[in-house]
Amino acid sequence: MNGLTFDIAHLLAGSLVLISFMMLYQDRLFALINVFALHAVVLALSVAWQAYIQDAHHLYITAAIALVFKAIIIPVGLHRIIQRLGIHRDIETAVGIGPTMLAGIGLVTLSMVLMLRVTPEADPLAREDLAFALSIILLGLLVMVTRRNAVSQVVGFMSLENGLVLAATGAKGMPLVVEISVAFSILIAFIVIGVFLFRIRERFDSVDIGALDDYRGERR
Amino acid sequence: MSGFSFDAVAAILFIPAGAAAILAAMPNYRMTALVNVGASLLTLLAALSLFVTDRPAPGQYLLIDDLNIVFIVLNTFVGFTTSVFSASYIAHELETGRLTAPNLRFYHAMYQIMMFGMNLAFVSNNIGLMWVAVELATLTTVLMVGIYRTHEALEAAWKYFILGSVGIALALFGTILVYMAAQPVVGEGTNAMVWSVLIEKAAHFDPALLSVAFIFLLLGYGTKVGLAPLHAWLPDAHAEGPTPISAVLSGLLLNVALYAVLRFKLLLAASPQAIGPGPLMVTMGLTSLIFAAFMLYRRRDIKRLFAYSSIEHMGIIVFAFGMGGPLANFAGLLHMVMHSLTKSAIFFAVGHIAQVKGTQKISEIRGLTESHPGLGWALVIGVVAIAGLPPLGIFMSEFLVVSSTFARHPWLAIPLVFGLLIAFGALLLRLTGVAFGEPRGGMAPVEASYVPMYSHLALVFAAGIYLPAPLVAWFQHVAGILG
Numbered sequence: 001m002n003g004l005t006f007d008i009a010h011l012l013a014g015s016l017v018l019i020s021f022m023m024l025y026q027d028r029l030f031a032l033i034n035v036f037a038l039h040a041v042v043l044a045l046s047v048a049w050q051a052y053i054q055d056a057h058h059l060y061i062t063a064a065i066a067l068v069f070k071a072i073i074i075p076v077g078l079h080r081i082i083q084r085l086g087i088h089r090d091i092e093t094a095v096g097i098g099p100t101m102l103a104g105i106g107l108v109t110l111s112m113v114l115m116l117r118v119t120p121e122a123d124p125l126a127r128e129d130l131a132f133a134l135s136i137i138l139l140g141l142l143v144m145v146t147r148r149n150a151v152s153q154v155v156g157f158m159s160l161e162n163g164l165v166l167a168a169t170g171a172k173g174m175p176l177v178v179e180i181s182v183a184f185s186i187l188i189a190f191i192v193i194g195v196f197l198f199r200i201r202e203r204f205d206s207v208d209i210g211a212l213d214d215y216r217g218e219r220r
Numbered sequence: 221m222s223g224f225s226f227d228a229v230a231a232i233l234f235i236p237a238g239a240a241a242i243l244a245a246m247p248n249y250r251m252t253a254l255v256n257v258g259a260s261l262l263t264l265l266a267a268l269s270l271f272v273t274d275r276p277a278p279g280q281y282l283l284i285d286d287l288n289i290v291f292i293v294l295n296t297f298v299g300f301t302t303s304v305f306s307a308s309y310i311a312h313e314l315e316t317g318r319l320t321a322p323n324l325r326f327y328h329a330m331y332q333i334m335m336f337g338m339n340l341a342f343v344s345n346n347i348g349l350m351w352v353a354v355e356l357a358t359l360t361t362v363l364m365v366g367i368y369r370t371h372e373a374l375e376a377a378w379k380y381f382i383l384g385s386v387g388i389a390l391a392l393f394g395t396i397l398v399y400m401a402a403q404p405v406v407g408e409g410t411n412a413m414v415w416s417v418l419i420e421k422a423a424h425f426d427p428a429l430l431s432v433a434f435i436f437l438l439l440g441y442g443t444k445v446g447l448a449p450l451h452a453w454l455p456d457a458h459a460e461g462p463t464p465i466s467a468v469l470s471g472l473l474l475n476v477a478l479y480a481v482l483r484f485k486l487l488l489a490a491s492p493q494a495i496g497p498g499p500l501m502v503t504m505g506l507t508s509l510i511f512a513a514f515m516l517y518r519r520r521d522i523k524r525l526f527a528y529s530s531i532e533h534m535g536i537i538v539f540a541f542g543m544g545g546p547l548a549n550f551a552g553l554l555h556m557v558m559h560s561l562t563k564s565a566i567f568f569a570v571g572h573i574a575q576v577k578g579t580q581k582i583s584e585i586r587g588l589t590e591s592h593p594g595l596g597w598a599l600v601i602g603v604v605a606i607a608g609l610p611p612l613g614i615f616m617s618e619f620l621v622v623s624s625t626f627a628r629h630p631w632l633a634i635p636l637v638f639g640l641l642i643a644f645g646a647l648l649l650r651l652t653g654v655a656f657g658e659p660r661g662g663m664a665p666v667e668a669s670y671v672p673m674y675s676h677l678a679l680v681f682a683a684g685i686y687l688p689a690p691l692v693a694w695f696q697h698v699a700g701i702l703g
Contacts, residue, residue, distance in 0.1 A: 114432065115432075117428070118426075118428035118429050118431070118432050119400070119426070119428075119429055121404070121426060122400060122404075122426075122429070126400065130396075130397070130400065133393075134393070137389065137390075137393060141386065144382070144386070150378070153382060157382070157385055157386075157389075160386070160389055161389065164389055164392050164393060164396070167393060167396045168392075168396055171396055171399050171400050171403065172403065172408055173403065173408025173409050173412075174396065174399050174403075174412075174413075175348060175409060175410040175413060176346075176348040176349070176352075176413070179348075179352070180348070180351075180352070180392070183352060183355065187355075187359065187385075
């Protein structure tokens, strides 16, 4: 593998981690969704680049799904939902931005140390992709636990899933990648947007998960 | 013959899938309930035919071996009895207006898709396909948990969805890592995800990568098993969904995830330099057992009570498989079967009880053996069984777990027995209040289907008295495979 192709792949995967960091400190829903759209665009580029250097044409489908579905349809849909629900106010993050960023740095360090240590013999590109992918997954989890709002939890989950797609495309010749990305897209589209948000809206006039939390059934 | 045996596997998959399509199109709810029962029965028969027909050679996607036949038969059997229970339960829900006819159409179609997903997970020979199947089964249960659309049901479904998705994402990452470990040895492409190929060559895989992969897989699928730090979705999902779904969640879906963990445990065991999966599983199992045992005391909702009891028992099972060795594996396998049968029988009883009493609060249910002897005594037998009293089947499997622990690691037996006793106390304490004393709550006679619950309990009772020799031999053989 020559230096330039490697560097480009590295650059794209690294940018994904950076954009994941950007999600951590967004305190408005619209901004968060825009950052997510950017995340999806970079993912699409990264997957397309992998498809090119691995000469694996089916990966172009995954890239196209990422671009059309995650970078365009989902963000536009979420914008609409937020406007209709009238919740374009600030996100109440459960934890402050400072500690969140520190935790994020810790998680990225952890995943680098872990993945680079256990994969000394793997293909260098796949190895770094895995390390980046684990960072993105952990940062996605962090977004999910630091937000109380259903929409931002969904965004966190989608960024986590982007990390999985990155890992799957980095693993050379892995079967079922396209199928898995389709399955995930369907999952997100149907379950999250279709069912839950509308029902939650219908019942509680709020998509704040904190409002749901008061029911525990046991604590009295 | 081989042509016919292929049909058996195909039937297990296509009957539920086809039934789901038919059920989604049928408007009449009485008919849909019947079709649901019929399809489940046919699937059970197809599963039983696996015993007598030749097995197909393991392909790239499907595999039948001695291990998964046990799971498939258990799965389709409880799936069938639950569909019988579900028919009478759902009729009552329709009368009281908690569900509408379109809901039911959706519910029955989802039920069959869930059975399809679970069967697919069991027969899959491909770790990617297995992941997709577990994901499918999870999603359908999420939808069914939220079917009442109440505040609580939605919260439960949301929690289940979020935690389940995170678990499933971690499991996928683990699956990718297994592929990465296999790829240099097996080569690129589908073969590097075929389980029967992986297990042959596992000794040559990079042990460090495989170890990390197993940790992700254990955390990911462990979320679905309901192991202690990751169990938060389980009580809510059990308590707020329709009771037939609680029964299949506890009796079947937890087993599906457990089966996935076991498959990967075998893979790890075949690679001598990788970390031992045993200590991890023992720790998580014990933690779940003791945590759930204490949590049992604070329950006020009867379905939550038994949901925590499921966490406890999955803890015991994971503990037993983590110990390993022929005796502990045998005990774990037996315990899994007994738990599935008993817990689903208990949920059948609890479902009818909650319907006649109009509440799930333990404090508002009293004196069941007087007001509804059929249900009350079923519950008493079920709880006595699940608490591990002789002569029922769970006593025997728990006894085997404890005695094998004493033989191998006596120190581990102390927390194990401690947890068992704590849980035992909690269950009997709750039972006396619910089953005996002055009757309270609704007194209306119940139109219950007693056959499913009493047939489960009879099986558990029979297993406690006498296990047929062929069954013992079969389980010993499977326990040997599990290493």
